[in-house]
Amino acid sequence: MxxxxxxxxxxxxxxxxxxxxxxxxxxxxxxxxxxxxxxxxxxxxxxxxxxxxxxxxxxxxxxLPARLYGVKSDTGAKIEVLLLHQQEEDTWEVLVKPAKKVKIGTEVVFGNGELKATCIDLKDHGGRIMTFSYTGIFYEILDQLGEMPLPPYIKEQLPxxxxxxxxxxxxxxxxxxxxxxxxxxxxxxxxxxxxxxxxxxxxxxxxxxxxxxxxxxxxxxxxxxxxxxxxxxxxxxxxxxxxxxxxxxxxxxxxxxxxxxxxxxxxxxxxxxxxxxxxxxxxxxxxxxxxxxxxxxxxxxxxxxxxxxxxxxxxxxxxxxxxxxxxxxxxxxxxxxxxxx
Known part of the structure; x- marks a missing residue:
């Protein structure tokens, strides 16, 4: 068919x-x-x-409010990270933009540093495996820093x-x-x-x-x-x-x-x-x-x-x-x- x-x-x-x-x-x-x-x-x-x-x-x-906006810890370059699914407690498969700026060992900092992520593996099509570090409860921090990942065909902000x-x-x-x-x-x-x-x-x-x-x-x-x-x-x-x-x-x-x-x-x-x-x-x-x-x-x-x-x-x-x-x-x-x- x-x-x-x-x-x-x-x-x-x-x-x-x-x-x-x-x-x-x-x-x-x-x-x-x-x-x-x-x-x-x-x-x-x-x-x-x-x-x-x-x-x-x-x-x-x-x-999850799974879209996060952060910066590379070494250069300050802006990086967008979208959580896809949890592999282990603090390890997630994610999508990153721009992918070419995130290599193995790259650290991304979110907010005022209360959440950080380090790339530990590369996947196809902008996918990465990242390990997160933080103080406190991960999902509470995500509620503070993350945004809802609306589908690509929705252009309006969600109030x-x-x-x-x-x-x-x-x-x-x-x-x-x-x-x-x-x-x-x-x-x-x-x-x-x-x-x-x-x-x-x-x-x-x-x-x-x-x-x-x-x-x-x-x-x-x-x-x-x-x-x-x-x-x-x-x-x-x-x-x-x-x-x-x-x-x-x-x-x-x-x-x-x-x-x-x-x-x-x-x-x-x-x-x-x-x-x-x-x-x-x-x-x-x-x-x-x-x-x-x-x-x-x-x-x-x-x-x-x-x-x-x-x-x-x-x-x-x-x-x-x-x-x-x-x-x-x-x-x-x-x-x-x-x-x-």
């Missing part, structure tokens, strides 16, 4: 630059994966499509850092938000739970590979990025019970979906486990874990639009996307949502 098969025309003005004040006021495009019928609603109407006994699966990862965080974010480790969850409020989740819907949490730390374009013509040749995931015993029990009783499992976001499908692929059922997944879902694919999906609108030719095409069919997805463009839906991280059932 070719990458061009997943292209569509997206006017730049439809890329949402700022979040809506009310999370639940975003629009909701509902796509019936059996009939390809499209219904236009608002996200607060999501309860209309949920039933008692459903499992709604949320990714509780928390975005409130928490707006790029789900209300249920808990497990620190992501370089980007699981954006389908940004539409939920505490009240909406309470209303959903009161309906008898089981809310289940899994964790997948979103990496910047999410935004990496597919650079091959044939999608079968694409190397998928790896992301760390975990599933608890409690989550596994609830999900297995839903499967056993014929209840629906509806994942919130492609990251939750990657976690669920990885676990079932590897174990034939849901189990308490953790690890790294590089699962790449594209048509044709038989979903074994989920029955429905809540997601945002994705980039043309991205691995994310390939995943949802596997769930609802490429023609139905591209038709829905063209309809969303015509109806001026807002796209990407701060944009509107789609429900596929």
């Amino acid at each position: 070719q990458i061009e098969d997943f292209d569509f025309h997206l006017p730049e003005e439809l890329i949402a630059q700022t979040p809506l004040k009310d999370r639940t006021s975003s629009r909701l495009c509902v796509l019936d994966k059996q009939t390809s019928e499209i219904t236009h609603r608002h996200f607060k109407d999501i309860t209309t499509y949920l039933q008692a006994g459903d499992c709604l699966v949320l990714n509780d990862t928390k975005v 409130e850092q928490d707006r790029y965080q789900t209300v249920y974010a808990k497990e620190k480790g992501s370089a980007a938000a699981p954006t389908a969850g940004l539409h939920f409020t505490d009240k909406l989740l309470a209303d959903i739970e009161a309906m008898g819907v089981n809310i289940v949490f899994v964790t997948l730390h979103v990496g910047l590979g999410t935004f990496r374009p597919v650079s091959v013509d044939s999608i079968e040749d694409h190397d998928m990025h790896s992301e760390f995931y975990s599933m608890s015993e409690v989550a596994a029990e609830k999900l297995n019970e839903a499967k056993a009783t014929g209840r629906r499992i509806i994942s919130v976001g492609t990251t939750s979906t990657r976690t669920l499908e990885t676990v079932v692929r590897d174990h034939d059922k849901f189990v308490a486990t953790s690890g790294w997944t590089d699962i790449f879902i594209y048509p044709p694919y038989e979903f074994r874990a989920i029955d429905g999906l809540i997601t945002n609108f994705h980039l043309p030719k991205s691995t994310l639009i390939m995943m949802i095409s596997a769930l609802a069919g490429k023609e139905a997805i591209l038709h829905a996307y063209n309809e969303a463009v015509k109806e001026k839906y807002r796209f990407f991280s701060f944009g509107d949502a789609m429900l596929i059932l």
Whole structure:
């Protein structure tokens, strides 16, 4: 299958630059994966499509304020460092700019010197392994000095850092938000739970590979990025019970979906486990874990639009996307949502 098969025309003005004040006021495009019928609603109407006994699966990862600005200790040259993932307690894989100025042994100083990093290894494409030194608690220092690493297509400054965080974010480790969850409020989740819907949490730390374009013509040749995931015993029990009783499992976001499908692929059922997944879902694919999906609108030719095409069919997805463009839906991280059932 070719990458061009997943292209569509997206006017730049439809890329949402700022979040809506009310999370639940975003629009909701509902796509019936059996009939390809499209219904236009608002996200607060999501309860209309949920039933008692459903499992709604949320990714509780928390975005780190992972972008740091510092200077080289020897020359004072400005260096930008973006934390990707933690390898050991104080050792991280990072991206640096400009990469040519950061070699093995280079020390970068942040703030007034309360945080320092030394490069200990070189990776491809501006990647580095750096060891951090500090006095105090690392994450508290990061909260003071770091900035939210907004996606490259967002040019506006974010006035409130928490707006790029789900209300249920808990497990620190992501370089980007699981954006389908940004539409939920505490009240909406309470209303959903009161309906008898089981809310289940899994964790997948979103990496910047999410935004990496597919650079091959044939999608079968694409190397998928790896992301760390975990599933608890409690989550596994609830999900297995839903499967056993014929209840629906509806994942919130492609990251939750990657976690669920990885676990079932590897174990034939849901189990308490953790690890790294590089699962790449594209048509044709038989979903074994989920029955429905809540997601945002994705980039043309991205691995994310390939995943949802596997769930609802490429023609139905591209038709829905063209309809969303015509109806001026807002796209990407701060944009509107789609429900596929």
